[in-house]
Amino acid sequence: MNNTCTCAPELKEKEKQDGIKELKEFIKEHKLLHDKQGALMTVLHKVQEIFGYIPREAMDVVSESLGVPTAHIYGMATFYNFFSLKPKAKYQISVCKGTACYVAGGARLLERVEEELKIKLGDVTPDGLFGLSITRCLGCCGLSPVIQVNEEVFVRLVPEKIPAILEKFRKQEKKTK
């Protein structure tokens, strides 16, 4: 009897395939150390570490290797804040909406970033380059309003300065390629 499932999406990118391979080896090692529920938590942490988020293909692999129903894996992956079901962006933009930045026009910065990237708060651009979130007070209220891109903080901003900041990271990305 042929049990091959044709419904699960094919893995296209080589990167993903390598990740899945790594994951399978990890599960093999750790399966013996825990009961099923204990193993699940450890394995999901590994998935997050390998891919930067929890892809559905990975959940399918975990389900198959650990013998835990997908519904329960999904329940666990959506419960803990540490796990993300959406890919994380290469450059995560955090717009500060703490009191000082808010009063100084932080909301307008957010609007402009949304406009420029054509994404909404919490989303990631289709190319995976930029992600957009908000943060509360980075501790530099005297320099408000601020945004943070990964570790770098940009201060005393006006919306007009946003395109240049985005361009800087696009250029940086081209260089590394």
Place this chain on the structure above:
Amino acid sequence: MEKKMVNLKIDGIAAKVSEDSTVMQAADSIGIHIPRLCYHPRLSSVGACRVCVVEIDGAKNFPASCVTTVFEGMNVKTNTPAIREARRNIVELILDNHPKECQICERNNNCELQQLATTLGVEEYLYAGERKHFDIDSSSCSIVRDSDKCILCGKCVRVCAEIQGVNALSISARGYKTNVGPAYNMEMKDSVCINCGQCTLVCPTAALTEKDGIKETFKNLSNPDKVCIVQIAPAVRVAVGEAFGFAPGTDKTFEMVAALRMLGFKVVFDTQFSADLTIIEEGHEFIKRLTTGGKLPMFTSCSPGWIKYLETFHPEFIENVSTCKSPQQMMGALIKTFYAKKAGIDPAKIFSVSIMPCTAKKYECARPEMKSSGFQDVDVVLTTRELAKMIKQAGIKFSELKPGQFDGPMGESTGAAPIFGVTGGVMEAALRTAYEVITKKTLPSVDFKDVRGLKGIKEAVVDVAGTKVNVAIVNGLANVHKLLTEIKEGKRKYHFVEVMTCPGGCIGGGGQIYPQGDLEAMDVDLYSQRSAGLYTIDEEKKIRKSHENPLITAIYKEFLIKPLGELSHKLLHTHYHAACPKGVPSELRDTVNIG
């Protein structure tokens, strides 16, 4: 080893219970009912709803009595002003995140939450604020999921995992976004749901209900160009009365026939006739497999939830399942071929309805295989609940009905047919016929008592002319999973296995009347009464073996020619295929219960 007993006091009354009992069980044992919502005696306890809180001397807060074990000298108070207020507050909080539309709700007057609010004396909405909102999922042929009405008790998740071993549902996300649904937030139709509807029976509100078939039925009943024909499954007749105040197990077959005629059905057939027919076909298929070295064990195929489960989780056994269609689909195929021709009706004008104790039958009739008459063989399936609703909507006084009669040529059945509705019944019916066909001798007794009873897995050995035939009867899909695994491991060997999706068989089907009063789904007393009703119908029949049904003899003579013949093959048999809904790993066979 005998369990240690402990003494405790509940509301000043002494109780003596085993040391592993919970406070709730101890209270039940001395006649004190602690209000509850997420608790079900057949499922694991999670203490999610907090409605069952009590005061215990020495405890800092109010523990949930369903998950607190007793200890020696424990002093419990279940009815103090503080406890009453705490419970009321908890239910008020649930209500304030719940749609306030009881009058137009499916479960109005049949809702545990509504009843609890009344019992606890909730008199106003105290915490008005934002409510959660999710889209209704009506993608499935059988089940509608309205998450706005969900109170997150988790009983559906547990029944799906622990009783059915399907694990289609889980609780996902947290806070206001917490929701119950299939993996990856996909639609029910794409999930591993096998449509059994047990979740609709345990859901305390209308978050999970059956898909409506009433509107389409009423529309066709009032269409003069349509000939509406209906069939009634065995297990419906001993449960439908419960909706009208009759005791569970009361046989309401002929009152139901009368009601269906009043509703406008031109022809009323009995699915029990095609149950007899199933026995002839399935019996001969079994004999053929047994004597010609066919694939064994053979599994029965009347339970569509089981078929979908088999295709999804255990496709390696597909060749073991009988190719016979279920009685509903046999009847459906015959109505639009044999009967249409005999009565001179254009099959295109027939609107074929079945009354079933089952939500999975709604899925079965929509399967692409079930079109052997050239049309969809059965157009609409109504559950027992829906039939009761239609009778009420039409203003029919059920208790005052005079018995009606089924129509020939598919209205008579033997005692072997009603017991299809209870676990063990199909096996018993098949044995009665197989024994006599193989041995050509009369059975000393038609009662196979070994295969009866509500146990999850039953076994029996039947001596057929010197050949020992090993049979098994299994109900509840978690039990099925266990049985199949052990068959694969070689621990169990059978010739013939009867499988019923729902606990107790069709009498406990997902489309049955919601248990009334203090009764709950899967209650042993309730299911015993319904099953006793079916066995009584069997005993009171003059003919109790399918192959002696004169109408069956007639239909073979007039139309089908012979069992397993060409026409039987076309109309009464089918084949199943491995399925793989999106997001289900192909090799996921294990169905452990997590959380």
